[in-house]
Amino acid sequence: GEDVEQSLFLSVREGDSSVINCTYTDSSSTYLYWYKQEPGAGLQLLTYIFSNMDMKQDQRLTVLLNKKDKHLSLRIADTQTGDSAIYFCAETGSSGTYKYIFGTGTRLKVLA
Amino acid sequence: GAVVSQHPSRVICKSGTSVKIECRSLDFQATTMFWYRQFPKQSLMLMATSNEGSKATYEQGVEKDKFLINHASLTLSTLTVTSAHPEDSSFYICSASGSKRLLGNEQFFGPGTRLTVL
Numbered sequence: 001g002e003d004v005e006q007s008l009f010l011s012v013r014e015g016d017s018s019v020i021n022c023t024y025t026d027s028s029s030t031y032l033y034w035y036k037q038e039p040g041a042g043l044q045l046l047t048y049i050f051s052n053m054d055m056k057q058d059q060r061l062t063v064l065l066n067k068k069d070k071h072l073s074l075r076i077a078d079t080q081t082g083d084s085a086i087y088f089c090a091e092t093g094s095s096g097t098y099k100y101i102f103g104t105g106t107r108l109k110v111l112a
Numbered sequence: 113g114a115v116v117s118q119h120p121s122r123v124i125c126k127s128g129t130s131v132k133i134e135c136r137s138l139d140f141q142a143t144t145m146f147w148y149r150q151f152p153k154q155s156l157m158l159m160a161t162s163n164e165g166s167k168a169t170y171e172q173g174v175e176k177d178k179f180l181i182n183h184a185s186l187t188l189s190t191l192t193v194t195s196a197h198p199e200d201s202s203f204y205i206c207s208a209s210g211s212k213r214l215l216g217n218e219q220f221f222g223p224g225t226r227l228t229v230l
Contacts, residue, residue: 033218042118042205043156043221088155099146100219102155 004091004103011109018079020106022072022089029091032065033100034074037086046074046087076108084110114140116208118222125196126230132192133225135206142208145189146219147181150203162189186210196229203227 004024012018024032030051035043049056049063049072056063062075072089089103115138125131135145144163148156160176162168162183170176178200180192189208193200203226207219 031218035221040203040224040226042116042223043207045218045220048218099158099161105155107153 004089004101006087006089006103006106008104009107009109011111012079013111014079014081016079018076018083018108018110020074020076020087020089020108022074022103024070024072024089024091024101024103026091026101027067027070031092032063032072033090034061034063035088035090037088037105039085043088079108079110081110081112084108114208114220116142116206116220116222118204118206118225120225121223122226122228124228124230127197128195130192130194131196131227132190133204133206133227135189135191135208135222137187137208137210137220140208140210140220141186142189142210143186144209145183146207146209147179147189147191148205148207150205150224152203156205159191193227196227198229201227201229 006022031048033048034046036046037043047058047061049065060077064073086105086107088105090100117136119134147159149159150156158171159174160168160170160181162181164183164186168181183189203224205224207221209219
């Protein structure tokens with residue numbers, strides 16, 4: 001079945017880099033996404049990557065995709081206290097619909 | 113970008129009453145809308161998918177008579193929690209997909225509705 005796993009917690013110091021990892025099972029996904037959720041709020045799309053790409057960089061964000069291992073990561077450079085939030089990876093399933101399969105979420109805490 | 117709103121943002125109701133939550137796409141036509149439920153410190157659980165003008169498709173384990181979904185127009189979907197009970201208390205998030213696309217099939221999310229049933 002389809003399952004997307006993430007580590008639950010990550011704590012880093014302000015200014016350091018954060019790396020959030022995600023493993024997925026559906027190799028037919030066309031896009032993979034990273035969303036940010038702040039307390040009591042909806043989801044904000046941070047970035048995405050096509051399945052035929054290995055890496056994508058967008059300002060402080062770098063996404064790495066290893067299709068062989070079905071591993072996705074999000075690196076946040078120069079992490080700030082405002083980056084503290086829950087981060088979800090998501091893949092589109094193989095059903096051909098618009099359905100997302102969300103990861104379990106990683107709670108990032110940035111220490112000042 | 114694509115904006116999705118939800119109303120209300122927060123609602124408190126008594127057990128046994130029904131609550132309606134609205135989800136609107138403000139600047140694009142949403143042919144498909146999704147309703148999610150999120151428990152504290154957990155991921156989003158897809159409840160149902162609705163296409164404009166059609167009956168919603170519910171995920172396994174979601175009671176369609178309990179959670180009524182209507183998607184009567186390309187900009188509005190509603191979720192009605194009928195005869196709400198304390199265990200229905202949760203954060204409900206909608207998303208929309210349709211004419212506004214950066215990619216092929218991305219969803220744009222609303223800010224969520226916090227439902228508390230006393």
